[in-house]
Amino acid sequence: xxxxxxxxxxxxxxxxxxxxxxxxxxxxxxxxxxxxxxxxxxxxxxxxxxxxxxxxxxxxxxxxxxxxxxxxxxxxxxxxxxxxxxxxxxxxxxxxxxxxxxxxxxxxxxxxxxxxxxxxxxxxxxxxxxxxxxxxxxxxxxxxxxxxxxxxxxxxxxxxxxxxxxxxxxxxxxxxxxxxxxxxxxxxxxxxxxxxxxxxxxxxxxxxxxxxxxxxxxxxxxxxxxxxxxxxxxxxxxxxxxxxxxxxxxxxxxxxxxxxxxxxxxxxxxxxxxxxxxxxxxxxxxxxxxxxxxxxxxxxxxxxxxxxxxxxxxxxxxxxxxxxxxxxxxxxxxxx
Amino acid sequence: xxxxxxxxxxxxxxxxxxxxxxxxxxxxxxxxxxxxxxxxxxxxxxxxxxxxxxxxxxxxxxxxxxxxxxxxxxxxxxxxxxxxxxxxxxxxxxxxxxxxxxxxxxxxxxxxxxxxxxxxxxxxxxxxxxxxxxxxxxxxxxxxxxxxxxxxxxxxxxxxxxxxxxxxxxxxxxxxxxxxxxxxxxxxxxxxxxxxxxxxxxxxxxxxxxxxxxxxxxxxxxxxxxxxxxxxxxxxxxxxxxxxxxxxxxxxxxxxxxxxxxxxxxxxxxxxxxxxxxxxxxx
Numbered sequence: 001x002x003x004x005x006x007x008x009x010x011x012x013x014x015x016x017x018x019x020x021x022x023x024x025x026x027x028x029x030x031x032x033x034x035x036x037x038x039x040x041x042x043x044x045x046x047x048x049x050x051x052x053x054x055x056x057x058x059x060x061x062x063x064x065x066x067x068x069x070x071x072x073x074x075x076x077x078x079x080x081x082x083x084x085x086x087x088x089x090x091x092x093x094x095x096x097x098x099x100x101x102x103x104x105x106x107x108x109x110x111x112x113x114x115x116x117x118x119x120x121x122x123x124x125x126x127x128x129x130x131x132x133x134x135x136x137x138x139x140x141x142x143x144x145x146x147x148x149x150x151x152x153x154x155x156x157x158x159x160x161x162x163x164x165x166x167x168x169x170x171x172x173x174x175x176x177x178x179x180x181x182x183x184x185x186x187x188x189x190x191x192x193x194x195x196x197x198x199x200x201x202x203x204x205x206x207x208x209x210x211x212x213x214x215x216x217x218x219x220x221x222x223x224x225x226x227x228x229x230x231x232x233x234x235x236x237x238x239x240x241x242x243x244x245x246x247x248x249x250x251x252x253x254x255x256x257x258x259x260x261x262x263x264x265x266x267x268x269x270x271x272x273x274x275x276x277x278x279x280x281x282x283x284x285x286x287x288x289x290x291x292x293x294x295x296x297x298x299x300x301x302x303x304x305x306x307x308x309x310x311x312x313x314x315x316x317x318x319x320x321x322x323x324x325x326x327x328x329x330x331x332x333x334x335x336x
Numbered sequence: 337x338x339x340x341x342x343x344x345x346x347x348x349x350x351x352x353x354x355x356x357x358x359x360x361x362x363x364x365x366x367x368x369x370x371x372x373x374x375x376x377x378x379x380x381x382x383x384x385x386x387x388x389x390x391x392x393x394x395x396x397x398x399x400x401x402x403x404x405x406x407x408x409x410x411x412x413x414x415x416x417x418x419x420x421x422x423x424x425x426x427x428x429x430x431x432x433x434x435x436x437x438x439x440x441x442x443x444x445x446x447x448x449x450x451x452x453x454x455x456x457x458x459x460x461x462x463x464x465x466x467x468x469x470x471x472x473x474x475x476x477x478x479x480x481x482x483x484x485x486x487x488x489x490x491x492x493x494x495x496x497x498x499x500x501x502x503x504x505x506x507x508x509x510x511x512x513x514x515x516x517x518x519x520x521x522x523x524x525x526x527x528x529x530x531x532x533x534x535x536x537x538x539x540x541x542x543x544x545x546x547x548x549x550x551x552x553x554x555x556x557x558x559x560x561x562x563x564x565x566x567x568x569x570x571x572x573x574x575x576x577x578x579x580x581x582x583x584x585x586x587x588x589x590x591x592x593x594x595x596x597x598x599x600x601x602x603x604x605x606x607x608x609x610x611x612x613x614x615x616x617x618x619x
Contacts, residue, residue, distance in 0.1 A: 013459065020460035031476055143604035144597060145552050147559075151575065151593050159582055274465035278556050282579075292468050293560055296475045304472065312463040 003327060010323060014316045021312040022074075022305075026067050029301050057083065057302075070305070079309075080302035084295075089306035093288065097310065098181035099169055100280070100287035104273050106184070106203055107210035111272070112265070114211060115218025122219070123226040123249055134219065141216035146275045150209035150282045157205060165202040167284040174198060206283040210275050214268050221264055225257035232256075259329060266322025270315045352609035355602035362599060366418040373412035374398060377569045381407035386585040402587040404577060410588060413569035414595050420481070420570050421599065424554045425547035428488035432550075433543045435489060436496025441535070443497065444504025445527045454497060461494045470553055474562045484557060488550050495549075496542055503535040537614035541607050548603030555596055571596045 054060045058069055073080060079089035122134040158166035170176065170183060174195060178186045184203070187196040229235060230253050238252045239245075277289030284290070288307055295303040365372065375398065385407040390400045401410040443454040470487045477483035507513065508531065516526045551571075558572025559579075571592045578589025 013456075016456065017459050017463050020456070021463050024460065024464075025472070028472060028476055139605070139608065140601065143548075143601050143608075145549075145600070147552060147556055148593070148597055148600065151579070151589070152597070154579070154582070155586070155590065155593070159586060270462075274467065277465050277467040277471075278559075281560060289465070289468070292465075293471060296468075296471050299475070308464065308468065308472075311465045311468065315463045315465075 003324075006327060007324065010320050014320060017316055018309070018312055022071070022309055023067070025305055025308045026070065027063060029304055030063050030066070057081075074309075079306040082295075082303045083300045084298045084303070089302050092291070092303065093306050093310055095181055096286065096288045096291050098183070099285065100273070100276050100289060102182060102184045103203055103207055103276055103280070103285065103287060104210070104269070107207040107272055108214070108265075108269055110207055110211035111214035111218060114215035116222065118215070118219035119222035119226060120249060120254075122223045123230065123253075124245065126227060126230075134223075138216045138220050141212045142220070144213075146209045146213060146272075147278050147282065149212050150206060150279050153205045153209055154282070164205045165198075166205055167202075169199070169202055169286050170195070171198050171202075202283075202285070206276075206279045206285055209282075210272050210279055214265070214272055217268055218261055218265060222257065222261045225260055226253050229253040229257040259326075262329070263322060263326050266318060266325070269322075270318050273311070273314060273318070349609075351605045352613070355605040355609065358598055358602045359606065362418050362422060365415045366422050369415050369419055373409075373415045374400065375409035375412040377408060377412040377416040378567060379408060383407070386581070386588075388585075389587050389591075401591050402585065404574070404588045405581050405585065408569075410574070410591050413574055414571065414592055416569045417571045417574065417592065417595075420568060421551050421554060421596075424481070424484055424488070425550045425603070428485045428550040428553075429543055429547040431485065431489045432492045432546055433496055433539060436493035437500045437535075437539050437542075439493065440497040440500025441504050441527055441531060444501035445508045445531055446523065447505075447508075451501070454501070458494045458497055461491075464491075466491050467556060470557060471560060471562060474557055479562055484554055487557075488553050491553075492546060492549065495546065496539070499538060499542060500535055503538055504531050507531050507534050537610075541611045541614070544607035544610060545604055548600045548607070551596065551599055551603070 051060070058066055061069070070080065077090065079093070081087065082089050082092055085092065118134050118138070122131045125131055153164075154166045157164045165171070176183065176195065177190065177192070180186055184196065184199050187193070187199060226249065230249070235248060235252050238248055243252070276287060277292060279285070280287045280289040281293050288310070292304065292307040294300075295307060381403070384396065384399070384403055385405050387399045387403040387407075388395050389402045389410075390397060395402065399409050399411070401414070403409055404413075439454050443451040469491050473487040473490060474483055477486060504527075513526065513530055516530050517523070521529075554570065555572030555575065558570045559576045561573075561576065574592040575589060575596070578585075578592065582589050
């Protein structure tokens, strides 16, 4: 199978997945009890007003009809209008997306640094007490999900030893000169390191909570692959050439041991992004996930749809990129 | 090498025993809750609100772990909360396991179009953020114990289906299955009689892990106030309330959080311990 065919096949399954997600969400949220129209009207509104508003949001048609209309809109870049804020869904969702992306990427970076360091240390000190400790820490970090780590951090670093902010994305008192919603990125570009520091101090706890389970997975798998690679002949050869143990690990073993970990990171990254939903809620971080929970509570059907589809799109794109990177890095798959 | 194996085995044994003891303790607490809980978990007393735990000044011996902002006893609420947590773990975990494993076996052993349908469904499911999916389902189904259980089953069946499918596929390629097929037995009976016993260890491990996940999902739903009615004590709702009064009464958050932490840790350590136990290399 050539690379091109592989890409086309993946794009096709991606489209099927996205349509499947759209259909499921669309039908599930339309059986939600609780009438969004009733919530919008003042008490005492007549039957006529209700009918008019229903027609305005297309809720008077059958569900399959509504789906076709909605799908047609989506293909033209129109995701409908939010019922609670009366703004276009696409605009609302895109305004929150940068916050969630920055949080997820920061968490990924923390996970890679933390997991990588633990794996390298564990390999350098294999067979010692240090390695045993790392194994135990990994086991614990893997067993406990991000939600609980978040709560633990709120207690430790928000209350007992308040060094980080545990609520919000940025201090409300700060005057933000930004034109995009990528605050963290833009603050660096504008050399506003005061704002950057404030942003990081807000993001660090939720990002760390998201990162810990992934860091443990990285550490475990990378350490295992490194240990296997360290027994290979070419590594022994480079040792006999007189290279130090650190050099052998980082320059000889690591490049060959890192591939399985890279694939795993890709898959696990989608789980991490899924975790932002509850972590954003926990830390009152103004991202997509927090908005999604509000949308469900307010029965804002168009907004829920838009957010779920966007999440599904992100997940499938990440998976596609991982797959293609893996194919490009692994010669056996490139031509096989 | 033999030494290392012994070490791993011993460590696995300790893990198994520690986590099994904690879970056993919880089961006892849940079963005998009315006998051991010092107070009625719902009784409010605004004059006895935010009593600190027993070792701090101003505590009341009748409220060993203190009381919350409505004067309800924290220890009694944790004990009664164990009933719901373990109930959800057991029922939701088992149902998820049955449905997911069955679909996984069908997909992995029969291949063909059942596999196509099931695998495509798994793909679609994996594209949903699970927590958002759960919240959405609860909004649809309404709050309550059965809604939580349904939500967990609907979201998590893929965990079993994916792993069991792969296992059933590799078992299906083995000689013993081929010889069973040659002898003319029905494929469905081969699946249940030959494949199932061989993937059972994996199913048991996954089930243990799933129980821990079910406890967490219930806590997350309680945390966003979407679990069950407010007059039943749950660890998640205690955590949610404790989060709000964290600066005035840390114990309202800390004790249920520690309980939840230990429970989730125990379920997963039990699962890991069982995995090592079933592993023929270590045995």
